[in-house]
Amino acid sequence: MRYATVTLSWNDGHPDPSDGPLGRSEAISIEAIRYLNPVSEDDDRYVELLELRGDLERARTLLEATPEALEFDIAGDGTHGVAYVQRRTVGPVGDLLSILRTHELVVDWPLSVVDAGSGRALELTVIGTDRAIQRAAADLPDGVALDVRRLGDYDPNPDRDTRPRGAPGGSPVLTDRQRELFELAWNEGYYEVPRQTTQRDLADELDLAAGTVGEHIQRIESKLAAAYARPRRQ
Structure with missing residues (x-):
């Protein structure tokens, strides 16, 4: 299959x-x-x-x-x-x-x-x-x-891990496009303190408008926060 x-x-x-x-x-x-x-x-x-x-x-x-x-x-x-x-x-x-x-x-x-x-x-x-x-x-x-x-090959396991290596809290809720941006942001240090890159830099790498990247990041963070807060199955 x-x-x-x-x-x-x-x-x-x-x-x-x-x-x-x-x-x-x-x-x-x-x-x-x-x-x-x-x-x-x-x-x-x-x-x-x-x-x-x-x-x-x-x-x-x-x-x-x-x-x-x-x-x-x-x-x-x-x-x-x-x-x-x-x-x-x-x-x-x-x-x-x-x-x-x-x-x-x-x-x-x-x-x-x-x-x-x-x-x-x-x-x-x-x-x-x-x-x-x-x-x-x-x-x-x-x-x-x-x-x-x-x-x-189709993997029937719905809980397969989609996170980039080393990232916390892997989640299957992201689309492929969102996952691509999240992995780039993670690897480029967007989530480091202090940040190592900006939304403008990410937008330039992906050939997107900075506003579009900002909207995507908001949706990504909203989805990951919701997945993290959702009670785990017993």
């Missing part, structure tokens, strides 16, 4: 996965697609769970004004929550899921929405055979760029 972790970006005028009122709003960020599925095989309606960060009241207002959103609800407080949305169509993500079903690949939820160059992209992991993964990759439509981040 094999797995592939990939980043998909939409270009040449194709809508990206976060396209729509929520994706275009500066007040809301779609962090991940926790789940998405058609209501039934003979129905064009989909249900999805979206992980949101930002102004949740603004998200409610935008969904109320979206004709494709037939029904929705948002759970959460502060600036982090999850939206349940039933909608008529699902756009490029629906096309992607159709390809995965055709080639009998299993999606390892959630799908992370990440920054990629000048736009947003999906980072996801699929599980299946080598042949199925290769056929699905070849079946992607024009305008979709595929970047294979990792490929290998």
